[in-house]
Amino acid sequence: MADRSYRACTLCEATCGIVVETERDRVRSIRGDDLDPFSRGYVCPKAHGLKGLQEDPDRVRRPLRRTASGWQEIPWPQALAEAAQNLQRVRGRHGAESLAIFLGNPAAHNLGSMVYGRVLIRALGSRQRYSATSVDQLPKMISSCLLFGEQLLVPVPDVDRTDYLMMIGANPAVSNGSLMTAPAMPKRLRALRERGGRLVVVDPRRSETARLASQHLPIRPGTDALFLFAIVRTLFEEGLVRLGRLEPMVDGLETVRALARGFAPEAVSGRVGIAAPAIRRVAREIAQAPTAACYGRIGTCTQEFGTLASWLVDVVNVLTGNLDRAGGAMFTTPAASFQYGDTSRKSRGIPYGRWKSRVRGLPEFGGELPAVALAEEIDTPGEGQVHGLVTVSGNPVLSTPHGARLARALDSLDYMVAIDFYVNETTRHADLILPTTAPLEHEHYDLLLYNLAIRNVAKYSPATIAAAPDAKHDWEILLALAAPLMGLPSDVRALDDRLLAEMVSRAVGRPGTPAASVDPQAALAQLGAEPGPARVLDLLLRTGRYGDGFDDARDGLSLRRLRAAEHGLDLGPLEPRLPQALATPSGKIELAHDLLVADVDRLRAAVGRPSDGLVLVGRRQLRSNNSWMHNVAALVKGPERCTLLVHPADARRLGIADGGRARVSSRVGSVEAPVTVSDEIMPGVVSLPHGWGHGLEGVRLRVAAAHPGVPSNFLADPDSLDALSGNAVLNGIPVTVEPA
Ligand SMILES: Nc1nc2c(c(=O)[nH]1)N[C@H]1C(S)=C(S)[C@@H](COP(=O)(O)OP(=O)(O)OC[C@H]3O[C@@H](n4cnc5c(=O)[nH]c(N)nc54)[C@H](O)[C@@H]3O)O[C@H]1N2
Ligand SMILES: Nc1nc2c(c(=O)[nH]1)N[C@H]1C(S)=C(S)[C@@H](COP(=O)(O)OP(=O)(O)OC[C@H]3O[C@@H](n4cnc5c(=O)[nH]c(N)nc54)[C@H](O)[C@@H]3O)O[C@H]1N2
């Protein structure tokens, strides 16, 4: 008899509900869960890939230690002891700042890492902290922090109710959405059109989303801030600014008006590649639509003016009165969150630039340094040089700029430990690989993504498959490494009890929450003795916005209630949260923070700049997931996907043909890829997907090795960044292309 388990897919941000049928702990089938109130049966082909991942013979299942003759399996107690000893040895010899950590994307999709990643970070006690954030959404987090006072207070488009959606630098028909948790985006976008709404897509490529749109505006990469400023300027010039109920909440309006003067549509149009009348038309349409939302994603972040572009997206939402109203761009009210209602944050100021990176002086944000600095911090000698590294679910050799240099730097480390279940382009450099359980083997809750969902939702996923008796979850490994670094006995259970007590004392007794009058000891007792992230989740649920406040008789959320709702809970449409949610020093929306205003000079200088020539952008593909899942046969079969997309006019000029091969070169590297000629990409722009390049020596991915592709980030230049945030430029990289 088959068992059936209902859970969320954890591969991307859409959180689709899936039904997994198993028999004796083997997956029989995976399909969309029709009864999930949020995804209603929708899944993409990657969900089924979870079966391939579960069964993958290349997946590492026991700790691997590097030896002169190759990888050697060692028992867990020995592996954890060795890791702790070596990290302490490096710290003893070179100081706390010599240890670095890189947290990759799946850490944001893993409950254990979300809860305990910060514990290992604290235990390392180093400022050398890196993550995928700075090759992704960092500019949006800074912009939200400046505008609203909180980095996770990111507005999401109210997709299901809006009349007008402008999407800039996002392709949710393929990515299934980002900083916008919304399963079944293709269906939601079609529904928007069917109810008479308009979808405008601003993208250098006629993407899969652009094909669903009312209008596609091809834009020259990296010029979104100019485009958006021209819209802002038009709104002011044509008297279209209507703050509505936001009026008393906004500070800095006149500064924005003054700044926008230099960016008339006619002045920027040549650089942006969109005609001035088209820019004006979009501005009028947004202002005049009953409701509208402007949404920018990775194309607006991973570029030279990422923070300005991210900020201007919300400036447009504010100026048109669409922020925080139904059908506009709204804030989620999550059921469980480390941030929600934490009023103590309000006075802390902007966590930006409190320290700088050692080699290049790049600013910290939220305690992290930009990923573009990691390689130089390892390979540049001197006081504070990085000698030891922990990676957690990250593959920075493929995912961050100039991967070839990073790969060399990793080899020069004194010690590296990777928490990951594959020997891939990054972990092949480790001295020790500590494998974790696979997604179906651990319980889950989207603590992060449900802060950004387009409806208020909550869903708990139980473990579907029992992990092997000697397998370890991310959280167990994180705590096992943290304890000795904190000078504590390596007793995961004791450390977890201690951490929980700290969290409880912070979470209960806060005025205005359901647990305002709860006694910490009583709360601790109710959370039980079982260590791990589940009881932390229970704490956050019960003390959160919809919580039962530790009163079983009350009609509120607890983990027990959530578990009983096995398909997940819909807690309703988004509701206005301003001004209460604002956490800025002034308590207002700070529309023109000094840091942003100062950066506008840099943008102004770009208006008259000559074109960069041919530039490279990325593209996501439905069956890929960043740099992994390429070892699942069903997801890589078929024609080669890692191809260079070239416009026919460019192909003619360059002498390259569809199906031929081309050499693409940038300041830092060169790769050779097959060519696809198509007018879906605009002239002057070429595109390569990222996350490929599995042909590197030492990678143990047998399926991926047969479809290796090329590492596009060997072309990305670590010197090219959004100066304000330090975020990498991954789109708009100047390249030359020639026949290979
Ligand atoms: N050129 C270019 N570069 C990009 C991007 C782009 O658009 N263009 N996108 C950027 C973005 S948005 C991101 S988020 C980054 C992603 O880049 P990274 O953060 O480096 O992450 P991934 O490439 O997804 O690699 C994930 C790793 O985690 C492992 N893993 C998966 N699940 C788990 C788990 O539960 N536990 C543990 N311990 N390990 C696990 C996988 O085996 C894999 O090694 O790439 C960035 N790089
Ligand atoms: N199938 C699949 N889904 C994924 C992922 C995956 O790897 N594969 N990764 C997940 C992750 S980690 C993330 S962060 C999200 C990202 O989700 P999205 O932000 O939707 O990312 P992309 O699909 O890369 O779409 C970015 C678009 O920006 C365009 N673009 C490039 N440069 C510019 C520019 O300068 N200006 C403008 N306006 N547009 C530009 C590109 O042509 C592309 O169409 O996707 C997630 N979902």
Ligand code: SF4
């Ligand atoms: S869109 Fe695909 S990968 Fe993303 S959560 Fe849904 S099924 Fe998983």
Ligand SMILES: [Mo]
């Ligand atoms: Mo990402």
